[in-house]
Amino acid sequence: MRLEKPDSGVASMSSFNSLSQGLIDVWLASDEMTMPESLYSGFIGSLSIKMALSVVGTAHGDPYDWTFQRIKDFGFKSHLLGQLRLQFPDATLRDLDRRFVDEAIIPAYSRCLQVGRPTLELVRTKLLGVRIGYERLILPQKCEGRPSWCISLVEGRFFIPPSKEAKTDMTDENIIQLLIEGQTTREIAEVLHLSPRTIEHRIDKLKARFEAKNLVHLVAKLVATQIGRRETENH
DSSP states (O other), X not given: OOOOOOOHHHHTOOSHHHHHHHHHHHHHTOOTTOOHHHHHTTTXXXXXXXXXXXXXXXXXXXXXXXXXXXXXXXXXXXXXXXXXHHHSOSEEGGGSOHHHIIIIIXXXXXXXXXXXXXXXXXXXEEETTEEEEEEEEEEEOOOSSOOSEEEEEEEEEEEEOSOGGXXXXXXXXXXXXXXXXXXXXXXXXXXXXXXXXXXXXXXXXXXXXXXXXXXXXXXHHHHHHHHHHHHHHHO
């Protein structure tokens, strides 16, 4: 079955709830012969930088033989997120972090396969010592028997490293990256789908944290911090 891409009104929506509803609508029109890319292809361009999409192959009876494949990764750069990507490549689940797989993947996907319909949840867990939180939609293959794949759409909510002195949630990570790229407060608000006042409030907190006198001083300190991280990684 070949599914039509969503119309421009749906595709232009980029909130997690809107995208989830759009994917569910397309899933409802699918059948057993529908391939995963037919479901998600019309939505890839609408994912915000806080979202990621993947496919988990669930054909094997042993969950540890299920396969994880990234389709679209988070769109922002982060030191910690970069480290997690290196440690969490496309692979079978038995080759990934066992604690994360046992807590955040196998139980949720097993439930989804059992009920055979989309599931939506807020996940709070740890990956390689980093506390993470994200909303997740799981779409199983629509079929009479056991689904052989599931699509996962996630939106990051927080991302906290082990060090108590380096707490930074995902929104602050996004703001830092966009400031370094030269985005204005209003532009950052549009990208992150937050109000300009919220962005200003968070920037004020960043100024206090980095002891910056103004926005230009803050950006300079953020750039220096990023350079320091890269130099540390290279040694």
